[in-house]
Amino acid sequence: xxxxxxxxxxxxxxxxxxxxxxxxxxxxxxxxxxxxxxxxxxxxxxxxxxxxxxxxxxxxxxxxxxxxxxxxxxxxxxxxxxxxxxxxxxxxxxxxxxxxxxxxxxxxxxxxxxxxxxxxxxxxxxxxxxxxxxxxxxxxxxxxxxxxxxxxxxxxxxxxxxxxxxxxxxxxxxxxxxxxxxxxxxxxxxxxxxxxxxxxxxxxxxxxxx
Amino acid sequence: xxxxxxxxxxxxxxxxxxxxxxxxxxxxxxxxxxxxxxxxxxxxxxxxxxxxxxxxxxxxxxxxxxxxxxxxxxxxxxxxxxxxxxxxxxxxxxxxxxxxxxxxxxxxxxxxxxxxxxxxxxxxxxxxxxxxxxxxxxxxxxxxxxxxxxxxxxxxxxxxxxxxxxxxxxxxxxxxxxxxxxxxxxxxxxxxxxxxxxxxxxxxxxxxxxxxxxxxxxxxxxxxxxxxxxxxxxxxxxxxxxxxxxxxxxxxxxxxxxxxxxxxxxxxxxxxxxxxxxxxxxxxxxxxxxxxxxxxxxxxxxxxxxxxxxxxxxxxxxxxxxxxxxxxxxxx
Numbered sequence: 001x002x003x004x005x006x007x008x009x010x011x012x013x014x015x016x017x018x019x020x021x022x023x024x025x026x027x028x029x030x031x032x033x034x035x036x037x038x039x040x041x042x043x044x045x046x047x048x049x050x051x052x053x054x055x056x057x058x059x060x061x062x063x064x065x066x067x068x069x070x071x072x073x074x075x076x077x078x079x080x081x082x083x084x085x086x087x088x089x090x091x092x093x094x095x096x097x098x099x100x101x102x103x104x105x106x107x108x109x110x111x112x113x114x115x116x117x118x119x120x121x122x123x124x125x126x127x128x129x130x131x132x133x134x135x136x137x138x139x140x141x142x143x144x145x146x147x148x149x150x151x152x153x154x155x156x157x158x159x160x161x162x163x164x165x166x167x168x169x170x171x172x173x174x175x176x177x178x179x180x181x182x183x184x185x186x187x188x189x190x191x192x193x194x195x196x197x198x199x200x201x202x203x204x205x206x207x208x209x210x
Numbered sequence: 211x212x213x214x215x216x217x218x219x220x221x222x223x224x225x226x227x228x229x230x231x232x233x234x235x236x237x238x239x240x241x242x243x244x245x246x247x248x249x250x251x252x253x254x255x256x257x258x259x260x261x262x263x264x265x266x267x268x269x270x271x272x273x274x275x276x277x278x279x280x281x282x283x284x285x286x287x288x289x290x291x292x293x294x295x296x297x298x299x300x301x302x303x304x305x306x307x308x309x310x311x312x313x314x315x316x317x318x319x320x321x322x323x324x325x326x327x328x329x330x331x332x333x334x335x336x337x338x339x340x341x342x343x344x345x346x347x348x349x350x351x352x353x354x355x356x357x358x359x360x361x362x363x364x365x366x367x368x369x370x371x372x373x374x375x376x377x378x379x380x381x382x383x384x385x386x387x388x389x390x391x392x393x394x395x396x397x398x399x400x401x402x403x404x405x406x407x408x409x410x411x412x413x414x415x416x417x418x419x420x421x422x423x424x425x426x427x428x429x430x431x432x433x434x435x436x437x438x439x440x441x442x443x444x445x446x447x448x449x450x451x452x453x454x455x456x457x458x459x460x461x462x463x464x465x466x467x468x469x470x471x472x473x474x475x476x477x478x479x480x481x482x483x484x485x486x487x488x489x490x491x492x493x494x495x496x497x498x499x500x501x502x503x504x505x506x507x508x509x510x511x512x513x514x515x516x517x518x519x520x521x522x523x524x525x526x527x528x529x530x531x532x533x534x535x536x537x538x539x540x541x542x
Contacts, residue, residue, distance in 0.1 A: 057213060057215075059216060075213075076213070076214060076215070076216040076264070077211045077213065077214070077254075079251065098255065099252050099255065100248060100252055100319060103316065103318060106318055112292075112321045113318050113321060114318050114322050115248075115318045115319065115322065118246075118247050118248045118252060118319075118322065119247055119251070119322065120216065120244070120247065120251065120264075122216050122266070123244070123247065123266055123268060166317070166318065169317070170317070173317065183452070184451075184452050185317050186317075187316055187317075187452035187453040188315070188316020188317055188318045188319065188453055189316075
């Protein structure tokens with residue numbers, strides 16, 4: 001029941017499952033993020049319309065995400081996280097606490113890991129933003145994605161994209177060789193399931209294998 | 211979050227001119243400079259901060275770390291905490307600053323947070339962050355429920371009957387011990403403020419946290435030339451091993467010659483309403499033998515005037531042991 005055509009384009013089984021179990025109430029909630037003309041199911045909105053909501057005071061911006069420029073018109077209050085998920089419809093980046101306490105929303109800006117929930121999207125025009133979707137593909141996983149699979153670095157998976165984005169950035173940061181150094185530099189990513197031991201193992205596997 | 215106008219001023223003068231239209235000083239003002247956003251956006255989401263205009267200062271020319279002509283260090287206001295902590299000069303000559311920063315927040319937040327923003331970091335007191343509760347800092351005159359409520363993490367030094375909120379910064383504790391200078395550009399020109407004078411005690415005006423006036427922009431912080439042969443330690447004690455605010459912390463800069471302390475600079479974190487520099491402890495250390503008895507005596511001196519709240523009496527002994535252990539580690 002998603003009213004966002006861009007979300008509908010995402011060919012993932014979980015997305016299809018959510019669509020098949022969605023309710024009209026949920027659709028109402030989703031439409032609150034979208035312009036009125038994009039919520040009519042009868043006539044699918046064109047991409048340009050989706051990207052140009054008629055929010056009062058909206059500001060034009062070009063955001064470069066995963067090597068692709070997105071011309072957007074956004075409410076100044078939009079965080080980078082909400083922009084990535086709701087406007088650009090890249091839903092791999094997760095919203096956990098929305099207050100900088102959990103790390104689920106971690107993305108890279110100009111190669112450095114940041115919390116997208118504590119940034120305004122407007123602060124990032126001209127910056128190179130990378131999300132989990134820009135890291136690897138199902139057919140060509142990033143070594144860190146592969147290591148998380150092999151080491152079972154997750155249970156529910158909700159924190160995983162943030163963990164992996166953090167872990168990939170860590171590879172280029174000053175970090176001691178031991179597990180405790182990895183734990184210290186990964187402390188900004190909370191895993192409610194407690195998969196920490198396997199997450200550290202995955203990161204160490206990538207560091208050892210270069 | 212309330213709607214606001216997002217502005218990217220082209221130069222410092224434009225930023226200052228716009229911010230000078232604000233009715234109040236920088237903290238809680240209706241015009242706000244935005245650095246990394248890690249405190250401000252968080253508090254805007256909670257409607258604790260409700261600026262009408264947000265000025266993005268991240269592209270102003272304050273992002274350099276440079277050696278000054280006198281051999282000190284000039285740190286631009288928008289230098290990221292991680293860049294400062296990993297700077298080679300800082301790691302070698304001012305290690306207490308690097309240690310303090312790396313024990314604060316998380317890697318992601320350190321990549322975002324700026325030096326200027328860290329100086330203006332606001333308290334984590336739960337009543338301040340909850341607009342459903344009274345708070346003299348957020349809403350002057352409304353009262354302080356922390357005094358009879360949840361105050362385990364709050365201040366035992368520098369509190370008043372109006373506010374007992376702790377300053378949460380680690381970086382500022384190190385800057386206090388290093389005798390840093392804050393450089394400010396404002397509508398009336400430029401000025402410099404000694405670090406210990408920058409933050410204010412709450413007194414009867416806890417809403418006023420620093421000496422900044424409307425339009426004042428922190429441009430950079432300077433450090434004195436490195437203290438030769440000094441031993442520096444930042445020790446932080448907290449409820450979990452990482453990614454947590456201090457219950458007590460100590461920044462120590464010691465110089466020892468032939469077993470005698472020739473120079474000492476001491477500041478405590480997590481226990482004060484501002485980064486807590488202690489000239490009294492420094493006097494108690496100078497000229498004394500570098501041993502446990504001296505260290506413990508200095509710790510007693512710092513905490514002499516401490517006033518515990520209902521839930522945090524433990525902080526007095528914790529802070530004493532924290533400082534004693536930091537001094538012992540530095541002297542070893």
